[in-house]
Amino acid sequence: MDERTEAFLAHVQAGGLVETGDWMPDEYRARLTKFVEMHANSELMGVLPERDWILRAPTLQRKLALTAKIQDEVGHAQLLYRVVEDLGKPRDACLDDLIAGRSKFHNVFHYPTRTWGDVGVIAWLVDAAAIISQKALLKCSYAPYGRIMRKICWEESFHILHGRDVILTLVTGTDAQRELVQEALDRWWEPLQMFHGNPIPADRDPMVHWRIKSQANEDARQQFLEGYVPQVWELGLTLPDPKLRRTDEGVWDYTEPDWDKLMAVVSGHGPASAERLAFRGLSRAEVDWVSRTVLAEAA
Amino acid sequence: MIYEVFRREREGAAMQHAGSIAAPDGRFAEVYAREQYGRRGESEALWLVPRESIDEIAEFVDEFDLKYRRVDGYSIKERLKEARAAAENATRLRDAFSAGDQNP
Numbered sequence: 001m002d003e004r005t006e007a008f009l010a011h012v013q014a015g016g017l018v019e020t021g022d023w024m025p026d027e028y029r030a031r032l033t034k035f036v037e038m039h040a041n042s043e044l045m046g047v048l049p050e051r052d053w054i055l056r057a058p059t060l061q062r063k064l065a066l067t068a069k070i071q072d073e074v075g076h077a078q079l080l081y082r083v084v085e086d087l088g089k090p091r092d093a094c095l096d097d098l099i100a101g102r103s104k105f106h107n108v109f110h111y112p113t114r115t116w117g118d119v120g121v122i123a124w125l126v127d128a129a130a131i132i133s134q135k136a137l138l139k140c141s142y143a144p145y146g147r148i149m150r151k152i153c154w155e156e157s158f159h160i161l162h163g164r165d166v167i168l169t170l171v172t173g174t175d176a177q178r179e180l181v182q183e184a185l186d187r188w189w190e191p192l193q194m195f196h197g198n199p200i201p202a203d204r205d206p207m208v209h210w211r212i213k214s215q216a217n218e219d220a221r222q223q224f225l226e227g228y229v230p231q232v233w234e235l236g237l238t239l240p241d242p243k244l245r246r247t248d249e250g251v252w253d254y255t256e257p258d259w260d261k262l263m264a265v266v267s268g269h270g271p272a273s274a275e276r277l278a279f280r281g282l283s284r285a286e287v288d289w290v291s292r293t294v295l296a297e298a299a
Numbered sequence: 300m301i302y303e304v305f306r307r308e309r310e311g312a313a314m315q316h317a318g319s320i321a322a323p324d325g326r327f328a329e330v331y332a333r334e335q336y337g338r339r340g341e342s343e344a345l346w347l348v349p350r351e352s353i354d355e356i357a358e359f360v361d362e363f364d365l366k367y368r369r370v371d372g373y374s375i376k377e378r379l380k381e382a383r384a385a386a387e388n389a390t391r392l393r394d395a396f397s398a399g400d401q402n403p
Contacts, residue, residue, distance in 0.1 A: 021355075082318070295323050
C-alpha cells in the first residue's frame with residue numbers, strides 16, 4: 001500500500017470523511033461505487049413487487065399510500081444513482097448493467113408478492129430490516145452518501161408505519177384476513193433472515209475496513225430480531241423457525257439460513273428475478289422515446 | 300446538467316445544501332426539485348444552482364499564525380491561575396504586614 005493510500009485509510013478509520021472531489025484510492029472508489037449502485041438498484045427494483053398491488057389495493061386510501069411509498073422508493077433510487085454518477089459511473093451504464101444481470105439488487109426483491117398480506121409484510125418488516133442497515137450508513141466515511149441517507153431514513157419511517165397499519169387492520173379483521181398475514185409471514189421469513197447477509201466478522205469485512213459500512217451483518221440481524229420478533233409475537237402471529245428464541249444473554253438463536261441459496265437468489269436465480277429484470281428492461285425500452293425527446297428539446 | 304439543490308426548512312432558517320439532481324434544463328430541474336425536496340412540505344423554499352456555476356474554496360492556510368483572531372488563540376486558564384496566585388500572595392503579604400504593625 002502506498003503512502004497516500006495509507007494516509008487515506010488512517011483518515012477514514014479515525015472517523016474522517018471524504019467528499020466527492022477528494023482524492024480516493026481506486027479500491028475505495030470501486031467498492032463504494034458497487035455498494036451504492038446495488039443500493040440504488042434495490043430501491044428501483046424494490047418498487048416492482050409493490051407496483052403489482054396498486055391496481056388491487058383494497059381501498060382508495062391504501063392505493064394512494066402505496067403509490068406514495070413507491071414514489072419515495074423511486075426517488076431514493078434517483079438520489080443514489082446521483083451519488084454513483086458523481087463517483088464516475090453514469091446512470092445509463094448502471095441501468096444497462098442492472099438489466100443485463102451484471103450488477104445485483106437485494107435478495108428480498110427477487111420474490112413474488114402473492115397476496116395483499118405480502119404488501120403489509122414488505123412495508124413493515126422489509127422496510128424495518130432496511131432501515132437498520134440504512135441508519136448504520138449515516139456514519140459512512142463517504143459524506144455525500146451519509147447525507148442522502150438522512151433523507152432516505154426519514155421517508156422510510158413513514159413506510160414502516162404504513163406497513164404496520166396494514167398488518168394491524170388485517171389481524172383485527174376476519175379469520176381469512178388474519179390467515180393472509182400469517183401465510184405471507186411464513187413465506188417472507190426466510191428472505192428476511194437472509195436480508196443482512198452472511199455473518200462476516202467485522203474485522204474481515206472490507207466494507208467495514210474502509211468504513212463504508214460500520215455495522216457487522218450479524219449485529220444488524222440481531223438488532224432486527226430484537227426489535228421485531230416481539231412485535232410479531234404480540235399480535236399472536238408465529239414465525240416458521242422452531243429454533244428462534246432469545247437466550248439469557250440477550251442474543252437471538254435461529255436456524256442458520258442456507259447462504260448458498262442467498263447467493264443464488266441475488267445472482268439472478270430467485271423465484272421472480274428473471275420476470276422482474278425483463279419487466280425493468282421492457283419499461284426502459286418503452287420510455288426511451290421520452291428521454292430522447294426531452295434531451296433533444298433541451299439541447 | 301447537474302443542479303445543486305438548497306432548501307430552507309422553515310421561515311428564518313438558513314438555506315442548506317440538500318443534494319443534487321440531474322435534469323436536461325431548468326424547467327425539468329424545477330419539477331424534479333419540487334418532487335424530490337418539497338412534496339411533503341418539508342421545505343419552505345428551494346434554490347437551484349447549476350453545479351458548474353459554483354466556485355469552491357476549500358483550502359485555508361494559516362500562513363501568519365493568525366490565532367489571535369480565534370477563541371482558541373487565548374490560553375486564559377493558565378494565565379488566570381497565575382493571576383489568582385499572585386493576588387493571593389499579595390493579600391497574604393499585606394495581612395502579614397498589617398499584623399506586624401499591631402505587634403511591633
